[in-house]
Amino acid sequence: DSGVTQTPKHLITATGQRVTLRCSPRSGDLSVYWYQQSLDQGLQFLIQYYNGEERAKGNILERFSAQQFPDLHSELNLSSLELGDSALYFCASSVGGYSSYEQYFGPGTRLTVT
């Protein structure tokens, strides 16, 4: 158990809908990351927050947004969902905001868009 929790574990929704994925980092970690894992794209970095502020952005679609709250938990919002958004979404956390810090991954949220 990495100490990073993600809810829900599974999510099934229809195209055009909006969902929110939630992540609680390990105690003491200030940085949160979101990743998308799909069969065709592999594991891709989406976005990083550090102590409530956006630190880095990857290949995140405009339909997707995220935020980190004062208690350091984070939410990833996916809207106008398409079939291609079906994937496993991972959250990770680390103490610091640099890549040299180990990132601890949550168990993921599996999103299925029908």
Next chain:
Amino acid sequence: AQSVTQLDSHVSVSEGTPVLLRCNYSSSYSPSLFWYVQHPNKGLQLLLKYTSAATLVKGINGFEAEFKKSETSFHLTKPSAHMSDAAEYFCVVSVGGSNTGKLIFGQGTTLQVKP
């Protein structure tokens, strides 16, 4: 730009034999390099990391990797495979020259361990 290439999508070994998972990287900066493992239906776990200290890095569960700058390689090895090593392995490079935690993942290598 940084990139990472895992040279084998699938590796099959017998239990008790050595494991070699190959990874080449491209980076304009001195990179941080990592190997992560993903067991079926689980999250990712860090095996080991290289951050410009010793070039031979020892990780968990008997794995190690050697950073070779001249060959731009960071291959993962283990002297003797165990059935529990069967999993997906990812070679990962940091986006150097920035103050972020952004990582770039390779496409993954599936390790099969036969009894």
